[in-house]
Amino acid sequence: AQSVTQPDIHITVSEGASLELRCNYSYGATPYLFWYVQSPGQGLQLLLKYFSGDTLVQGIKGFEAEFKRSQSSFNLRKPSVHWSDAAEYFCAVGAGGTSYGKLTFGQGTILTVHP
Amino acid sequence: GAGVSQSPSNKVTEKGKDVELRCDPISGHTALYWYRQRLGQGLEFLIYFQGNSAPDKSGLPSDRFSAERTGESVSTLTIQRTQQEDSAVYLCASSKGGARDIQYFGAGTRLSVL
Numbered sequence: 001a002q003s004v005t006q007p008d009i010h011i012t013v014s015e016g017a018s019l020e021l022r023c024n025y026s027y028g029a030t031p032y033l034f035w036y037v038q039s040p041g042q043g044l045q046l047l048l049k050y051f052s053g054d055t056l057v058q059g060i061k062g063f064e065a066e067f068k069r070s071q072s073s074f075n076l077r078k079p080s081v082h083w084s085d086a087a088e089y090f091c092a093v094g095a096g097g098t099s100y101g102k103l104t105f106g107q108g109t110i111l112t113v114h115p
Numbered sequence: 116g117a118g119v120s121q122s123p124s125n126k127v128t129e130k131g132k133d134v135e136l137r138c139d140p141i142s143g144h145t146a147l148y149w150y151r152q153r154l155g156q157g158l159e160f161l162i163y164f165q166g167n168s169a170p171d172k173s174g175l176p177s178d179r180f181s182a183e184r185t186g187e188s189v190s191t192l193t194i195q196r197t198q199q200e201d202s203a204v205y206l207c208a209s210s211k212g213g214a215r216d217i218q219y220f221g222a223g224t225r226l227s228v229l
Contacts, residue, residue, distance in 0.1 A: 004157070032215065043119065043206065043220035044158075051215055090157060102148070102171070103218065105157035 002027040002093050006106035013081050014114045021076040021109050023091030032094035033074040039087045086113045119221035121207050127227045128197055136192040136224045140209030147190050152204040197228045
């Protein structure tokens, strides 16, 4: 069965600092990988996704993520964090090759941004 | 509609009561998913509908949970004889149906069982 681990429950950074959120997955084949962001009281919004091809993917709001098969990782990065990035971030894996997109989510990482 | 709509946004109920949660997917989306998000945890898959195919109910935690969807329209998630451990945010998502199709999420229903 597939699984996702986000090792950091809570991360605090200063505004303008760089950010990396870690995500490790377990899946036997090539996974479909996603990062979602959830602001308080809101649903989840997709930041970016990886299906195949270039392992460095660009997303919305200046985020990017790199798929590293050898490390089973899909870490999310942003070079300069803005106060509005404070939210909870979820990594998810979909079973590529199945007939539908059932997702398995990590436990989430809460990002706090200090001014 | 423009996005996935869920109602009510908040529901407080007493232990042992039944509750119904509603999800209105994006028009034209054939796939609909229900997830549960307990406090401090990630999302757990509950159930999936795709068109007129039999739903995937593999994530439903007990027989107190059930869901229905008529065609490609509204879905309702019913929890019977609610327990305190059912307290969570219930999120609905819809997509065009393929493994590569993006799931769009509603804002969720926060269920509190007293």
